[in-house]
Amino acid sequence: MNTMNFTLSTSTTIYEWLLGILPEGWENTANIGTMIVIALIYLAIFAVAGLYLVLLERKVAAWFQLRLGPNRVGFWGLLQTMADALKLVSKELTGTIKADKFLYNLAPYFVIVTSLMALSVFPFTQEFQAFDINIGLFFLIAISSIGVIGILLGGWASNNKFALIGAMRSGVQTISYELSIGLSLVTMVLITGSLQLSEIIEVQKNGWLIVQGHIPAVIAFMIYMIAGTAETNRAPFDMVEAESELGAGFHTEYSGMKFAYFFLAEFINMFIIAAIATTVFFGGWLSPFGITESIPWLGVIWFIGKTFILVFLMMWFRWTFPRLRVDQLLTLEWKYLLPLNLLNIVLMAVIVWLNLTIQF
Amino acid sequence: MDTTIENSNLKSEEYFINMGPQHPATHGVLRLLLTIDGEIIKKVEPDLGYIHRSIEKMSERDSYQQIVHLTDRMDYLSSHINNEAVCLTVENALQLEVPERVKVIRTIISELTRIASHCLWWGVMGMDVGALTSYFYGFRDREMINDIFEETCGARLTMNYNLPGGLMYDIHPNFVKRTKDFIAHFKTKLPEYDRLLTGNVIFQKRMKGVGILTKEDAISFGASGPVARGSGYSCDVRKHHPYSAYKNVSFTESLKTAGDSLARYEVRIQEMWESMSIIEQLIDNIPEGDYKVATKAVIKLPKGEFYQKVETARGELGVYIISTGTKNPYRIKFRSPGLSNLSLLNHIAVGGKIGDLVASMATLDLVIPDIDR
Amino acid sequence: MDLMKVNKTECMTNEALQNLISNWIPELTFTEEGSQYLNIIVKPEHLHQLMSQLKSNNDTSFDYLFCLSGVDWGKELGVVYHLESTTYRHTIVVKTQTTDRENPTIDSVCDIWKTAEFHEREVFDFFGITFNNHPNLKRLFLTDEWDGFPLRKDYVDEINMIIK
Numbered sequence: 001m002n003t004m005n006f007t008l009s010t011s012t013t014i015y016e017w018l019l020g021i022l023p024e025g026w027e028n029t030a031n032i033g034t035m036i037v038i039a040l041i042y043l044a045i046f047a048v049a050g051l052y053l054v055l056l057e058r059k060v061a062a063w064f065q066l067r068l069g070p071n072r073v074g075f076w077g078l079l080q081t082m083a084d085a086l087k088l089v090s091k092e093l094t095g096t097i098k099a100d101k102f103l104y105n106l107a108p109y110f111v112i113v114t115s116l117m118a119l120s121v122f123p124f125t126q127e128f129q130a131f132d133i134n135i136g137l138f139f140l141i142a143i144s145s146i147g148v149i150g151i152l153l154g155g156w157a158s159n160n161k162f163a164l165i166g167a168m169r170s171g172v173q174t175i176s177y178e179l180s181i182g183l184s185l186v187t188m189v190l191i192t193g194s195l196q197l198s199e200i201i202e203v204q205k206n207g208w209l210i211v212q213g214h215i216p217a218v219i220a221f222m223i224y225m226i227a228g229t230a231e232t233n234r235a236p237f238d239m240v241e242a243e244s245e246l247g248a249g250f251h252t253e254y255s256g257m258k259f260a261y262f263f264l265a266e267f268i269n270m271f272i273i274a275a276i277a278t279t280v281f282f283g284g285w286l287s288p289f290g291i292t293e294s295i296p297w298l299g300v301i302w303f304i305g306k307t308f309i310l311v312f313l314m315m316w317f318r319w320t321f322p323r324l325r326v327d328q329l330l331t332l333e334w335k336y337l338l339p340l341n342l343l344n345i346v347l348m349a350v351i352v353w354l355n356l357t358i359q360f
Numbered sequence: 361m362d363t364t365i366e367n368s369n370l371k372s373e374e375y376f377i378n379m380g381p382q383h384p385a386t387h388g389v390l391r392l393l394l395t396i397d398g399e400i401i402k403k404v405e406p407d408l409g410y411i412h413r414s415i416e417k418m419s420e421r422d423s424y425q426q427i428v429h430l431t432d433r434m435d436y437l438s439s440h441i442n443n444e445a446v447c448l449t450v451e452n453a454l455q456l457e458v459p460e461r462v463k464v465i466r467t468i469i470s471e472l473t474r475i476a477s478h479c480l481w482w483g484v485m486g487m488d489v490g491a492l493t494s495y496f497y498g499f500r501d502r503e504m505i506n507d508i509f510e511e512t513c514g515a516r517l518t519m520n521y522n523l524p525g526g527l528m529y530d531i532h533p534n535f536v537k538r539t540k541d542f543i544a545h546f547k548t549k550l551p552e553y554d555r556l557l558t559g560n561v562i563f564q565k566r567m568k569g570v571g572i573l574t575k576e577d578a579i580s581f582g583a584s585g586p587v588a589r590g591s592g593y594s595c596d597v598r599k600h601h602p603y604s605a606y607k608n609v610s611f612t613e614s615l616k617t618a619g620d621s622l623a624r625y626e627v628r629i630q631e632m633w634e635s636m637s638i639i640e641q642l643i644d645n646i647p648e649g650d651y652k653v654a655t656k657a658v659i660k661l662p663k664g665e666f667y668q669k670v671e672t673a674r675g676e677l678g679v680y681i682i683s684t685g686t687k688n689p690y691r692i693k694f695r696s697p698g699l700s701n702l703s704l705l706n707h708i709a710v711g712g713k714i715g716d717l718v719a720s721m722a723t724l725d726l727v728i729p730d731i732d733r
Numbered sequence: 734m735d736l737m738k739v740n741k742t743e744c745m746t747n748e749a750l751q752n753l754i755s756n757w758i759p760e761l762t763f764t765e766e767g768s769q770y771l772n773i774i775v776k777p778e779h780l781h782q783l784m785s786q787l788k789s790n791n792d793t794s795f796d797y798l799f800c801l802s803g804v805d806w807g808k809e810l811g812v813v814y815h816l817e818s819t820t821y822r823h824t825i826v827v828k829t830q831t832t833d834r835e836n837p838t839i840d841s842v843c844d845i846w847k848t849a850e851f852h853e854r855e856v857f858d859f860f861g862i863t864f865n866n867h868p869n870l871k872r873l874f875l876t877d878e879w880d881g882f883p884l885r886k887d888y889v890d891e892i893n894m895i896i897k
Contacts, residue, residue, distance in 0.1 A: 061492075064493050065492075065493050065495075065496040065497075066496060066497075066500065067496065161375065161377065236490060236562055238490070239715070318492075319491075319492060319493045320491065320493065320556075321490070321491060321560065321562055322486065322489040322490040322491040322557070322560060322562050322563045322566060323489065323490030323562070324562055324565070324566075325565075325566060325713060325715035325716070326399065326713070326715065327399070327713065328565060328566075408873055408874055409873065409874035409875060409876070412874040412875070414883065416884065417883055417884055417894075421896065577847070579796050579797050579819055580796070580846055580847045580848065581847045581848050582797065582798060582799060582846065582847075582848030584799075593819065595819075600822060663767060664766075664767030664768060665767055665768045665769075665826075666768075666769070667769060667770070667800070667815065669799075676799065678799060678800050678815075680800055680802055680813075680815070682804060691802070691804050691805070693800065693802040695799060695800040695802075695815075699851055699852070699855075700848050700851070702851070703847070703848060703850060703851040704847075707847075732874060
């Protein structure tokens with residue numbers, strides 16, 4: 001295959017390669033084989049990416065606090081999370097006697113599986129997308145709702161008072177803020193007219209959606225960032241795992257690899273929230289004003305770059321603000337964000353109907 | 361409290377939680393038994409004694425110079441002021457007049473200790489409420505003060521610089537310059553800290569109207585220091601019963617009337633400004649003279665009872681010595697500000713939520729070795 | 734030497750206080766010897782009455798109890814209360830003692846000043862003095878199973894105490 005014309009459509013590439021290997025008539029196996037190979041590749045990349053997000057968080061935290069952060073293990077601390085992962089894998093898996101064994105073991109898998117599933121629909125650049133389903137956005141929101149089950153199961157099955165309180169708080173918080181996320185994304189769908197992620201990016205070739213939608217889009221973005229931070233249980237909404245209060249929240253009783261799943265899932269969720277925002281508000285893999293239109297694979301760099309800026313924004317929030325009390329958190333959602341969101345949808349609908357969007 | 365299910369009188373919705381001795385929010389080894397109904401606190405009962413070292417009993421067999429060494433392990437964040445309390449009691453009992461130089465230096469170092477203690481308090485306050493970065497900023501400035509102390513007194517936490525009759529050694533030649541540099545630096549930092557934490561709307565919502573203490577309750581519970589001043593009770597020992605060089609400086613007592621956590625917070629920030637103003641008034645005019653007055657090697661207090669109050673960073677520390685004329689005190693009692701301040705925790709936390717308990721306890725600024733002695 | 738700054742004009746002198754208080758209860762002993770403040774020595778039976786009058790009377794209004802100490806005087810066990818008035822800023826010391834070392838009992842002043850609750854528990858912990866009408870009289874610093882009262886002069890502990 002000529003490397004200059006290497007098409008970025010990975011699924012077709014792998015499918016054809018597998019078809020070439022297997023004997024005739026095994027198309028179904030080739031299909032399944034494609035899916036398995038893609039799953040393995042994504043798993044590998046994003047597990048490692050999750051680890052490096054943790055390192056980034058530690059470095060960013062250190063810079064805000066006027067110190068250096070990890071810089072001993074590997075050049076500039078790059079091997080630090082590898083060391084941490086090795087440590088976590090080799091830890092003893094403790095468990096309480098009265099914990100419900102099956103649910104206790106099942107809970108982390110809910111959380112990590114849903115996080116990784118959500119990653120499969122993102123368009124990294126033109127045609128570089130694992131699954132381009134026509135309900136892409138809806139799929140993303142639905143998948144993140146399933147993650148809540150993992151948290152509640154983990155808290156309940158630990159048979160520990162603190163874990164239970166933490167899990168209940170977290171469940172309440174996540175369910176409330178999903179409304180805001182869904183509604184702010186619906187606001188943007190009003191412009192694009194489609195839930196399919198590649199279509200959303202096609203529409204943004206006339207200008208990023210946050211520019212096209214001007215006022216209601218900016219409001220939707222701000223609500224989305226607040227709700228997204230709350231979804232992932234990060235500060236200032238991290239009452240759930242407030243270390244200065246009740247221990248570690250719902251994952252108190254987990255250790256070793258299972259704890260690593262929860263921990264990693266939090267960072268991957270952060271990445272997902274930022275990636276959705278990039279795709280829907282900031283043009284995904286498109287370059288501003290189309291400057292590198294002709295080199296498609298640069299789209300990956302644009303996508304990753306924009307996502308990382310939003311991830312940095314979320315980290316910035318964490319290290320600056322104090323945390324909200326649980327009842328203040330819920331008041332914020334139900335009394336302020338939800339009505340604001342609904343009004344915003346009406347406003348956006350009016351603007352689209354009257355053709356007042358800014359197009360380039 | 362018997363916390364087994366069979367023997368307690370739990371109603372069906374309430375449950376016990378133990379904020380155990382090792383806990384990030386209780387500053388020191390304090391165990392709190394909380395009875396909670398959902399998120400509302402019904403009762404808070406502290407369990408003390410994890411760091412009880414029987415300082416009062418040990419002092420009954422120690423000489424007065426040795427007692428000074430024990431006191432700075434009580435409230436280790438205002439160690440210099442604790443030492444000063446015992447030294448003043450002994451000096452007043454012996455009717456010993458220390459040189460002016462000693463008084464001025466003691467005052468300057470006390471005020472620096474107060475600023476250092478409040479810096480640490482500010483850092484930990486932010487950390488308890490969730491703004492984890494403030495911890496580092498608070499400690500960074502405290503390090504500068506610790507460096508000044510290390511040069512002059514030789515220690516960073518437990519100073520032992522005072523002794524009955526004066527100071528252990530004279531101040532280091534760099535002391536004046538380094539203190540002035542620190543004041544100039546800190547004056548630019550304190551407004552920055554105000555903007556970071558005090559102006560933040562989330563912080564205000566966590567603190568305003570939380571943990572309200574009325575003035576009558578503050579007086580009845582024996583509260584002192586910034587806790588009482590946040591409720592409007594004017595109790596600054598430096599104003600009402602001045603000691604050392606406080607008669608010669610002018611400063612205002614920080615008083616607020618709201619009585620909630622935000623008021624107590626603002627009182628301490630205001631105190632830091634006042635401390636800097638006191639140091640500025642004294643630092644340029646340290647009188648020349650001796651740094652101590654000779655006392656006998658074995659100090660014997662005359663027969664009688666002696667009481668001295670000082671204002672530590674936490675409140676009013678009292679030293680009560682009953683002496684029968686021998687070289688050890690017959691009975692020495694340290695009136696710790698923390699014990700009275702802790703007794704009102706149940707009163708202000710009941711009816712609030714767990715998050716409010718953490719915020720209120722941070723504004724009470726408890727140091728548990730001070731309570732347990 | 735004068736450690737007390739007399740700022741308020743209504744602050745009463747020791748003599749005036751002595752004259753006023755001696756009218757309330759018989760058998761009070763007043764002394765200023767060996768102390769900076771006026772000391773009142775009262776019998777345990779009259780303690781509660783004297784204390785509530787000291788707080789409620791408008792001329793004295795001692796509403797701030799700032800130090801409550803237990804003392805083992807050798808033969809007797811006693812408690813020393815340091816009181817201050819927040820309006821007039823005068824200070825007074827009240828002492829009471831009991832010769833009963835097996836079962837010393839003194840009335841509690843928790844209902845007058847709320848700060849007494851913890852301080853009386855401390856005195857109970859270290860001296861063994863029981864306080865009547867105390868809401869929650871248990872040991873404060875030592876564990877519940879501790880045997881003996883450490884701050885008494887006749888306390889013997891081979892393991893924990895180092896005698897010079």
